[in-house]
Amino acid sequence: MASSSSAAMRPFGTARLTPGRATGRQQAPQQISTPEPMIAIALSDMEYLMRSARSSRSSGRSERQPGCTCCCHIAAGVTVIPRVARFSVEGGLSTHTLMNHSDNRIAVKITCSDNNMYRVTPVYATVEPGQSLPLHIARITSDLIKRDRLCVNILEADGNKEAREIFKKNANTRAPASINMALEATNDSQNHHHHHQE
Structure with a gap:
């Protein structure tokens, strides 16, 4: 029992x-x-x-193993706020802040899915550790409504080279880390006028 x-x-x-x-x-x-x-x-x-x-x-502290050439750890130390840019069909300007929390100087290159519709400044930039960078995205006037995206490409910036040079040098050897941003356009500006008549 x-x-x-x-x-x-x-x-x-x-x-x-x-x-x-x-x-x-x-x-x-x-x-x-x-x-x-x-x-x-x-x-x-x-x-x-x-x-x-x-x-x-x-x-936000990006550590990596010695000899590692990947850039994943860099993206972890970089933030872009806000991640979505909203525009009306009349176009306009959207301002964003890119912050580098990592211990490395970084090179940034901005690419866009539609270069005719959007203009970004700066296209190339270097950002020191702990510094931030304002990004200005402008959209032209257009009735076309579609989803576009902006890609922030990031590489570690050794020495004091310019960003354009760093991206050119690493074109074949290292894939940059990337942060995607959504670009959205709406008909809002027109709706505001017609709202009250309905």
Whole structure:
């Protein structure tokens, strides 16, 4: 009798980790009880990895391994606010701020999905660590409404070279990190006038 009472007690300790172990024992002990601890471990590992990835990303300090030439860590240290530029069909100007929280001097090159519709200044720029850069996006007057995007390409800037030079030099060797921005145009300006007559 003693053994069965201790078996009844045992699920209290393990219930949280391996649900269903007590009930599964009658049918097939191996198949049911063994996989579950592995699943529990995998999930907790996953959570841990997600948490550590999240914390390292939000800290904005971009660390990288020696000899690493990728630019992923740079994008983690750069933010663009706001990420969406909204315009009316009459065109206009939208101003954004790019901030470099990383420890590296960066080179920035802006590309756009429609260079006829939008003009960006500056196209090339270098930003020192801890500095920010204003981005001005202008849209011409056009009735065309479509979704466009702006791409902020980022490379590490060694020395004191100009951004254009840095991008030219790395054209074939390193893919830049990129931050995409949405460009949206609406008919708003017209709606304001006709609203009240409806």
